[in-house]
Amino acid sequence: MNAAAAHYLEQCRALEAAGALPGRDAGWLQAQRDAALQRFETVGLPSQRDEDWKYTSIRPLTVKPFRNTVANGDARAAQVTPAHIEAARIDGLQSHRLVFIDGLFAEEFSDAVDAIATVDSADSAKPSDSDGGAGITVAPLAGLLDKTPERIEHTLGTVAPRCSHGFTALNHAGARDGAVVLLEPGARPHRPVELLFINAAVDAFAQPRNLVVAGANSAVHLIERHISVGAHAAFTNSVTEIALGDGAQVDYHLIQASSAAAHHVCGVWARLARASRFSCRTVTVGGRLVRNDLGAELAGENAHCDLFGLYAAGGAQHVDNHTTVTHAAAHCGSCEIYKGVLDQRARAVFHGRIVVAEGAQKTDATQTNNNLLLSRGAEIDTKPQLEIYADDVKCAHGATVGQLDADALFYLRARGLGEAQARRMLTFAFANDILGRIENEELRAALSDTLTARLAGGDAVDGGIDAGIDGGGKNVDGGGGKIDAGARAASNRESS
Amino acid sequence: MLEIKNLNASVEDKAILNGIDLAIQAGEVHAIMGPNGSGKSTLANVLAGRDGYEVTGGSVAYNGRDLLDMAPEIRAREGVFLAFQYPVEIPGVTNLYLLKASINAIRKHRGEAELNAVAFLKLIKEKAALVKMSEEFLYRSVNEGFSGGEKKRNEILQMALLEPAFSVLDETDSGLDIDALRSVAEGVNQLRAADRAMLVVTHYQRLLEYIVPDFVHVMHAGKIVRSGDRSLALELEREGYGWADENEPPETAS
Numbered sequence: 001m002n003a004a005a006a007h008y009l010e011q012c013r014a015l016e017a018a019g020a021l022p023g024r025d026a027g028w029l030q031a032q033r034d035a036a037l038q039r040f041e042t043v044g045l046p047s048q049r050d051e052d053w054k055y056t057s058i059r060p061l062t063v064k065p066f067r068n069t070v071a072n073g074d075a076r077a078a079q080v081t082p083a084h085i086e087a088a089r090i091d092g093l094q095s096h097r098l099v100f101i102d103g104l105f106a107e108e109f110s111d112a113v114d115a116i117a118t119v120d121s122a123d124s125a126k127p128s129d130s131d132g133g134a135g136i137t138v139a140p141l142a143g144l145l146d147k148t149p150e151r152i153e154h155t156l157g158t159v160a161p162r163c164s165h166g167f168t169a170l171n172h173a174g175a176r177d178g179a180v181v182l183l184e185p186g187a188r189p190h191r192p193v194e195l196l197f198i199n200a201a202v203d204a205f206a207q208p209r210n211l212v213v214a215g216a217n218s219a220v221h222l223i224e225r226h227i228s229v230g231a232h233a234a235f236t237n238s239v240t241e242i243a244l245g246d247g248a249q250v251d252y253h254l255i256q257a258s259s260a261a262a263h264h265v266c267g268v269w270a271r272l273a274r275a276s277r278f279s280c281r282t283v284t285v286g287g288r289l290v291r292n293d294l295g296a297e298l299a300g301e302n303a304h305c306d307l308f309g310l311y312a313a314g315g316a317q318h319v320d321n322h323t324t325v326t327h328a329a330a331h332c333g334s335c336e337i338y339k340g341v342l343d344q345r346a347r348a349v350f351h352g353r354i355v356v357a358e359g360a361q362k363t364d365a366t367q368t369n370n371n372l373l374l375s376r377g378a379e380i381d382t383k384p385q386l387e388i389y390a391d392d393v394k395c396a397h398g399a400t401v402g403q404l405d406a407d408a409l410f411y412l413r414a415r416g417l418g419e420a421q422a423r424r425m426l427t428f429a430f431a432n433d434i435l436g437r438i439e440n441e442e443l444r445a446a447l448s449d450t451l452t453a454r455l456a457g458g459d460a461v462d463g464g465i466d467a468g469i470d471g472g473g474k475n476v477d478g479g480g481g482k483i484d485a486g487a488r489a490a491s492n493r494e495s496s
Numbered sequence: 497m498l499e500i501k502n503l504n505a506s507v508e509d510k511a512i513l514n515g516i517d518l519a520i521q522a523g524e525v526h527a528i529m530g531p532n533g534s535g536k537s538t539l540a541n542v543l544a545g546r547d548g549y550e551v552t553g554g555s556v557a558y559n560g561r562d563l564l565d566m567a568p569e570i571r572a573r574e575g576v577f578l579a580f581q582y583p584v585e586i587p588g589v590t591n592l593y594l595l596k597a598s599i600n601a602i603r604k605h606r607g608e609a610e611l612n613a614v615a616f617l618k619l620i621k622e623k624a625a626l627v628k629m630s631e632e633f634l635y636r637s638v639n640e641g642f643s644g645g646e647k648k649r650n651e652i653l654q655m656a657l658l659e660p661a662f663s664v665l666d667e668t669d670s671g672l673d674i675d676a677l678r679s680v681a682e683g684v685n686q687l688r689a690a691d692r693a694m695l696v697v698t699h700y701q702r703l704l705e706y707i708v709p710d711f712v713h714v715m716h717a718g719k720i721v722r723s724g725d726r727s728l729a730l731e732l733e734r735e736g737y738g739w740a741d742e743n744e745p746p747e748t749a750s
Contacts, residue, residue, distance in 0.1 A: 411584040414544050415594065415654065416572035416601035429588025
């Protein structure tokens, strides 16, 4: 085990020794933690020698020792003020909101969790609809584990893979808090549940862990946002597990808008039972090093998942999206579309894996990854990976890397738009394709504003003007920027 | 309004225009005809300022100013409009959004106040009615999934909105059936005015039955080899461009 792994192991051990980990009376939980610690001791932290980390160096996480924060409400309040919380509000969005600061529940900034079901019921227009909010529990993980751990004994830790990379094990072993959302069968809360994670303390190491259990035929919208107060470095290693019962529907949004010095290793794992529907939108506009592992397992027949992603990166940002869609049952569908806009020296990785298990006949899976390079210094490594063990399936994938279309640019200029404005308009249109897939209007509008501001922010787009649009290609190999061989090989292919 | 003198231009180092001379006055409609490869579309693109078309000699004065020195967007804001032969599809940018950005860029350039959403919507609906375009198209992505006729009609809608002083219509008739051609031409004709000029580039005389030009010029090998009134177009219709393959045209009027 190298020094960095030892450091993070020590962070977990210190919490345990201090009695700072929740649910100490739950034996099953302790067993999970012990197993995770053992796992971490065996695998350590990933390195670029691992195939799944070939293009992503975790050096920013190891050169600087990120540390647990002390659970101290006063110190926290000094850094995060009600004004920060107000500023972080999404205009017009009525949600049930839980706020976490450096991975710990901030009750003073959160909605009263005991009242959530009541508040939600009161939203309904018709009396006959008044049971809308009934059957929903939203609670901080630590509190729930201390009081009623048995409520999540059979779900916590069962969706995320036990044999994933070291960061997942580290989270299993050392998560102190997070959000739990439990929906009883048929529960359909009116308001979305919003989980706001804030990086606040300098060099903080936060490990939030979230669990969503959607009972049969329940439906919920979830928004998980990560932001920063201040521009200093921080490291968040989060895991979100989502278990969907038969016919359940979860619309989940992961919004990563931390400061340019904050790092985020993020695991999102969903398991879909029969006829359930999981819709996942990932929007990454902030962070210095961002690594997302997103896994969806279609475990019951007629389940469907949509994975839509947008990453807009500039400066020295590095955004790595590893996705795995596992078709474990027959008659399931999955649709994955990821788009990237990369400027300056930004680097992105997209690795999309589709696994069709033996017996998962009539699978219909598509995957698309399109990238726009606005600068010669930007780089994308895109790699689709299909593993198909059934013989009656439809799987298609494709990846493109290119620059802004020269014909479209000229067309806009010929209509009087300045070059910078024309570039922004085309870049926005490219990216907005993903935002357009977000059903929640308030969230979509807020993200649209964020993206617009980002593109108008001078450097973000206009800095790339010298980037060879003369090549004019919108296809792979268009020039400017480096492209991994995986993308070249990835024209549309079908196997049926 | 427009004075082209001894214009020479090349594309990828190949000389395409070899000394074009043409003067267009306000209120006039000029047609440029000629066989494929004669340089008609190159002339249109040079006037609009497209990248990749290199002017190697001559001058173009627009209202006394050097047109070739202006960036494409400045030409547009100064009232020069190119109706594209192949209008570009722009997924994700709605027609409405582009048109609003466009007219406001032009208004701003003229020192006029930008139109607000309400005023713009009222104006664009009037213009859509003028060119007989269904309002539904305003809310769709620019040209995406439009038929050939719809794309050309969309060009005319833009023209109707921007009210350019000088318009170049590059093969606006290509790919149109007779009904679409007629209605697109109607739209163009409504924009004819004493203070506006047009240059209509076409391969066929057919379009000129609907947009009746004041002058017709024939291009061949990058030069205007004949000029006349609209009867010249009819003559070309009868006799074709066969003579263009000979070294000398049958007669030269310019």
